[in-house]
Amino acid sequence: MQQRIAVTGIGAVTPVGAGRQEVWENLLAGRCGISQVESFDTANYSVHVGAEIKDFDPTPYFSQLDVSRVGRASQLAVAAARQAVADAGFDVSSIEPERAGVVMGTTSGEPREVELFDDHYVAGDLEQVGPEFITRYPCHVIAGHVASELQFAGVNVMIPAACAAGNYALAHAFDVLRSGRADVMLAGGADSFSRITYTGFARLGAIAPEVCQPFDLHRKGMIPGEGAAVLVLEPLERVLARGGKIYAEMTGYGLSCDAHHMTAAHPDGAARAMSGALIDSSRKPEDVGYISAHGTGTPTNDRQETSAVKKVFGDAAYNVPMSSIKSMIGHTMGAASAIEAAVCALAVATDHIPPTAHFKDQDPECDLDYVPNEAREQRVEVAMNNAYAFGGNNASVIFEKCQP
Amino acid sequence: MSPNQSSRRVVVTGIGVVSSLADDPADFHQALIKGESGIQPLSLFDTEKLGPCVAGEVRDFDPVKYLGKVNLRPVDRAARLVIVAAHQAFLASGWTPELRQEHNVGLVLGTMFGSIHTISSFDRRALEAGPKYAKPFDFANSVINAAAGQTAIWHSLRGINSTVAGGTAAGGQALAYATEAIRTGRSDAVLAGGADELCFESLFGFHQAGLLAASGEDDACSVPFDTRRNGFVLGEGAGLLMLEEARSALDRGATILGEIRGHGNCYDCSRGQDERAAEAVRRAIGLALSDAGLESEAITAVSAAANGSVLGDRHEAAGIAAAFAEVEEPSVTAVKSMLGETLGASGAFATIALLESMRAGVLPGVRGLEEREDGLGLTGLSATNRELEGRLGLVNAIGLDGNVAALVIERMNAQELAQRIVETA
Amino acid sequence: MDVEQIRGKIKDVISNVTNIDPTEIGDRASFVEDLQLDSLSLLEIGVDVDYEFKLGVPEERLGELRTVQDTVDLVQQCLAERAA
Numbered sequence: 004m005q006q007r008i009a010v011t012g013i014g015a016v017t018p019v020g021a022g023r024q025e026v027w028e029n030l031l032a033g034r035c036g037i038s039q040v041e042s043f044d045t046a047n048y049s050v051h052v053g054a055e056i057k058d059f060d061p062t063p064y065f066s067q068l069d070v071s072r073v074g075r076a077s078q079l080a081v082a083a084a085r086q087a088v089a090d091a092g093f094d095v096s097s098i099e100p101e102r103a104g105v106v107m108g109t110t111s112g113e114p115r116e117v118e119l120f121d122d123h124y125v126a127g128d129l130e131q132v133g134p135e136f137i138t139r140y141p142c143h144v145i146a147g148h149v150a151s152e153l154q155f156a157g158v159n160v161m162i163p164a165a166c167a168a169g170n171y172a173l174a175h176a177f178d179v180l181r182s183g184r185a186d187v188m189l190a191g192g193a194d195s196f197s198r199i200t201y202t203g204f205a206r207l208g209a210i211a212p213e214v215c216q217p218f219d220l221h222r223k224g225m226i227p228g229e230g231a232a233v234l235v236l237e238p239l240e241r242v243l244a245r246g247g248k249i250y251a252e253m254t255g256y257g258l259s260c261d262a263h264h265m266t267a268a269h270p271d272g273a274a275r276a277m278s279g280a281l282i283d284s285s286r287k288p289e290d291v292g293y294i295s296a297h298g299t300g301t302p303t304n305d306r307q308e309t310s311a312v313k314k315v316f317g318d319a320a321y322n323v324p325m326s327s328i329k330s331m332i333g334h335t336m337g338a339a340s341a342i343e344a345a346v347c348a349l350a351v352a353t354d355h356i357p358p359t360a361h362f363k364d365q366d367p368e369c370d371l372d373y374v375p376n377e378a379r380e381q382r383v384e385v386a387m388n389n390a391y392a393f394g395g396n397n398a399s400v401i402f403e404k405c406q407p
Numbered sequence: 408m409s410p411n412q413s414s415r416r417v418v419v420t421g422i423g424v425v426s427s428l429a430d431d432p433a434d435f436h437q438a439l440i441k442g443e444s445g446i447q448p449l450s451l452f453d454t455e456k457l458g459p460c461v462a463g464e465v466r467d468f469d470p471v472k473y474l475g476k477v478n479l480r481p482v483d484r485a486a487r488l489v490i491v492a493a494h495q496a497f498l499a500s501g502w503t504p505e506l507r508q509e510h511n512v513g514l515v516l517g518t519m520f521g522s523i524h525t526i527s528s529f530d531r532r533a534l535e536a537g538p539k540y541a542k543p544f545d546f547a548n549s550v551i552n553a554a555a556g557q558t559a560i561w562h563s564l565r566g567i568n569s570t571v572a573g574g575t576a577a578g579g580q581a582l583a584y585a586t587e588a589i590r591t592g593r594s595d596a597v598l599a600g601g602a603d604e605l606c607f608e609s610l611f612g613f614h615q616a617g618l619l620a621a622s623g624e625d626d627a628c629s630v631p632f633d634t635r636r637n638g639f640v641l642g643e644g645a646g647l648l649m650l651e652e653a654r655s656a657l658d659r660g661a662t663i664l665g666e667i668r669g670h671g672n673c674y675d676c677s678r679g680q681d682e683r684a685a686e687a688v689r690r691a692i693g694l695a696l697s698d699a700g701l702e703s704e705a706i707t708a709v710s711a712a713a714n715g716s717v718l719g720d721r722h723e724a725a726g727i728a729a730a731f732a733e734v735e736e737p738s739v740t741a742v743k744s745m746l747g748e749t750l751g752a753s754g755a756f757a758t759i760a761l762l763e764s765m766r767a768g769v770l771p772g773v774r775g776l777e778e779r780e781d782g783l784g785l786t787g788l789s790a791t792n793r794e795l796e797g798r799l800g801l802v803n804a805i806g807l808d809g810n811v812a813a814l815v816i817e818r819m820n821a822q823e824l825a826q827r828i829v830e831t832a
Numbered sequence: 833m834d835v836e837q838i839r840g841k842i843k844d845v846i847s848n849v850t851n852i853d854p855t856e857i858g859d860r861a862s863f864v865e866d867l868q869l870d871s872l873s874l875l876e877i878g879v880d881v882d883y884e885f886k887l888g889v890p891e892e893r894l895g896e897l898r899t900v901q902d903t904v905d906l907v908q909q910c911l912a913e914r915a916a
Contacts, residue, residue, distance in 0.1 A: 047537050047538055047539075048538050049539075049891065067676075100676070101673065101690060104674070105674070109551075110550060110551075111549075111550075111551075112551065112572075114526075117523065117526055117527055117530070117608070118530060120527065120608065120612070121527055121530040121531050121534060122534070124527070124531055125531055125534045125535055129456060129611065132611070132612070132615050133615060134615055134616035134617060135616075136612045136615060136616070137609065137612025137613050137615065137616045137618075138616055138808070140523075140612070141519055141520060141572065141574055142551055142572050143519070143572040143573050143574050143577070143806070143810060144808065147674070147678060147806075147808060147809045147810065150674045150676060150809070151674075151676045151677075151678055151809065154676050155674065155676075156673060156674050156675070156676050156683075156687065156690075157673055157674065158672045158673065158674075159573070159672065159673070159674035159809070159810055160571060160573065160580060160584070160672065161571070161572040161573060162569060162570065162571060162572070163521065163550070163551035163552055163570050163572050164552050164569060164570060165550040165551070165552050171569060175569075175584070178587055178591060181591075182411070182587065182590075182591070183409065184672075184694075198530065199526060199529060199530045199549060202529075202530070202533045202538045202541050202546075203529070203541065203543075203546030203549060204546075205538055205541075206533075206538065206539070206541040206542075206543055206546060206875075206879070207543060207546065207875070208891065208895075258567045258568070258569070258593075259511075259565065259566070259567075259568075260513075260514070260556075260559045260564060260565050260566065260567070260568035261559075261560075261565070262559040262560050262562075262563050262564055262565045262568075263560065264560065264870065264872070265481070265547040265548070265553065265556055265557065265560070265872070266547050266872055267870065267871065267872070272565070275565075392550070392552065393547060393550045393552070393553070393556065394550060394552045394553055394555060394556020394557070394559070394568070395556055395559060395560070395568070396552060396555075396556065396568050396569075476851075477851070478850055478851035478852075479851070480848065480849055480850065480851050481872070481873070481876075536883060539879075539882070539888075539891075540879055540882070540883045541879070542876065542879060543872050543875040543876045543879060544849075544872065544873075544876050547872060
């Protein structure tokens with residue numbers, strides 16, 4: 004009998020607030036966290052909006068590490084991890100540190116550190132670059148900082164699977180728990196707002212000028228953002244023994260690779276990830292009551308994702324609500340699917356579904372139920388979380404109501 | 408932890424190597440036992456800003472030699488190293504293009520940086536010429552999983568595709584990740600290992616951090632475990648092992664080189680700064696052994712992660728000594744003495760070196776080892792080659808700041824494997 | 833700069849992106865049908881051409897290029913506008 008894995012804690016720092024409750028209320032209310040970019044000058048760009056987190060103070064979350072020596076993505080990750088552990092309601096001292104692990108995903112790691120190096124390079128004053136550049140920059144420091152801050156000395160893995168990284172991290176943590184390598188795992192994703200990422204998507208013409216309108220006929224693109232989310236995963240038996248609360252059960256996942264193009268997705272890959280996740284969790288398409296879409300808001304992604312869902316779900320596709328919270332918090336990169344996983348767990352726990360905001364006109368090629376503009380109260384037995392990334396990395400994860 | 412319960416064994420059926428020493432696993436081992444060094448004056452890029460530099464560079468790397476006349480312009484150096492190593496591993500393991508069309512082969516790649524050179528170049532071009540002139544190809548390659556994605560495109564790998572970053576532990580972590588993917592039945596065939604490229608950005612960064620054995624200085628020494636050591640030399644390359652579920656590998660008549668018996672992964676919360684680092688090494692070794700269902704006495708050789716770092720090598724030595732405190736200490740080698748610190752590739756190179764050593768029966772010495780540090784407690788260290796009769800070895804893959812992975816591997820041929828499967832059935 | 837020089841430079845840019853020998857790129861070659869380029873490669877060529885000739889072409893005009901000849905025409909036109 005395989006271990007069953009429960010989601011017992013949720014932490015998130017997003018462009019629409021921090022902490023499980025605030026984020027969830029704001030998403031259900033359709034609040035939007037998109038505004039003028041402030042972290043760098045966009046005067047030379049053709050677009051100027053982003054989903055930045057304003058007024059984030061990491062200091063309350065740090066007690067072991069010196070917060071000033073930790074990059075912003077790590078700060079966001081540590082904050083989300085601290086929230087998640089507090090939310091799970093266990094005393095950190097009650098767990099064996101060697102049996103507590105961390106798996107995190109990211110797109111860019113700590114991009115600000117290499118951007119500072121680049122500034123010096125271009126200015127011709129590389130001698131100003133100090134020892135902190137190469138020690139703070141590599142992406143694995145995010146999972147490391149979370150572990151050091153919480154003194155979790157077990158399994159520690161960083162998975163930089165770009166925009167699907169949060170789901171990859173959850174998938175790996177799931178297998179770590181199932182194989183008995185840990186008693187508790189923190190899994191999620193984090194990315195800070197990155198000039199490099201913004202420049203790249205702007206160059207590809209993928210950024211919407213004002214609003215992010217996934218699945219809308221007039222959608223104009225994605226909007227880069229930043230954030231972090233961490234979920235606490237534990238074997239069900241252990242949660243029951245300690246009398247902890249459970250948001251959802253994670254029952255399976257599917258990963259696939261397009262092997263097609265670095266930036267242009269192939270719908271077969273997305274479909275294989277979804278089918279794989281359904282098989283892994285022994286579910287049929289009809290069982291799924293909510294899909295958290297990758298839903299970036301680019302013309303191609305939303306059309307292809309819709310077509311992939313139809314391929315996997317058949318007629319049932321029209322009966323499954325599918326929304327994209329990227330309409331409100333933009334594309335938070337490696338954090339995106341972790342925040343969306345939190346949304347799936349909460350949808351399952353509360354029978355509420357957040358909307359796709361800014362939805363006005365139906366696209367004939369996107370003809371599913373995208374939960375336009377208004378949150379919905381509806382029973383969600385099973386939720387599916389989709390994420391796709393550069394490099395053709397696809398991941399779908401399944402969460403369900405937990406019947407112990 | 409209890410032994411791994413999966414009935415699915417994970418075997419190695421082919422190896423791909425692109426390194427400063429050789430581009431073939433047998434030549435790689437030959438070079439190691441001859442004590443050749445891949446560490447030479449750097450030629451890949453201008454080091455004016457740093458003065459004379461040595462590095463473990465893959466000199467005159469020419470993918471066309473392996474792949475024919477192809478368009479590699481959309482692919483950066485880091486990904487080219489991986490694509491060529493994958494090409495070699497597929498040739499060696501018999502995974503033909505046709506076979507790869509029929510099956511979903513996975514790829515799990517360990518890397519520290521992806522390509523920090525591509526990422527930085529992309530940003531600098533936008534800074535200097537304006538964001539309008541940022542290069543689209545470079546942006547596509549700026550994601551840290553780019554090399555894995557490009558390799559999947561190149562070789563039609565539609566299975567699990569994951570990139571694992573754990574600094575210099577990444578290659579070992581990737582092999583462990585792939586092993587689990589096969590044990591759990593999620594995959595039957597996964598190419599796994601690691602890669603990183605040499606570039607100005609990382610070399611300069613490590614230099615500024617004071618982590619390198621200072622090139623050009625008379626007292627520069629990057630000999631692992633040597634008392635004179637004062638930092639590492641940066642290297643590069645890609646090492647990949649074709650991992651397969653044992654029965655399906657036997658069924659297709661594959662050559663069997665060895666088996667991944669166990670793995671362990673843990674974290675040192677001091678991030679390499681105090682004795683908790685040594686304790687993490689001991690724990691990872693213990694986890695790998697118990698996963699394999701073995702006691703420490705079964706291990707006859709260790710392929711260490713030591714790279715010449717003052718603290719890192721000391722902690723690893725203490726961790727190994729503690730793990731084998733009750734038994735006769737196995738022979739220990741440290742191939743970074745010849746390859747330099749190849750970052751994400753290093754765990755894969757350490758694994759390949761040990762597997763080839765067990766197959767050939769000769770373990771390379773630690774090149775340049777003259778003055779062993781007092782109190783390291785490693786009796787199995789040697790500057791010279793040793794005969795190796797045992798079939799079980801341990802690989803350490805250790806990060807600079809907290810990540811620790813260990814693998815237990817066994818030399819194995821097809822006949823022995825078939826016998827083993829019958830015995831355990 | 834005469835049209836042959838412009839065409840030569842454009843073919844060099846295309847060759848640099850595609851690894852196709854400049855002599856094998858026809859004067860009227862279509863990017864998609866003849867050279868089989870994907871949208872990312874097209875964008876890369878557009879950026880490089882714009883950069884090579886320091887044109888400052890609006891995004892939408894770069895996106896309209898379909899052939900080598902289109903590109904030569906655009907560069908000629910931009911250079912003429914700048915000279916005027």
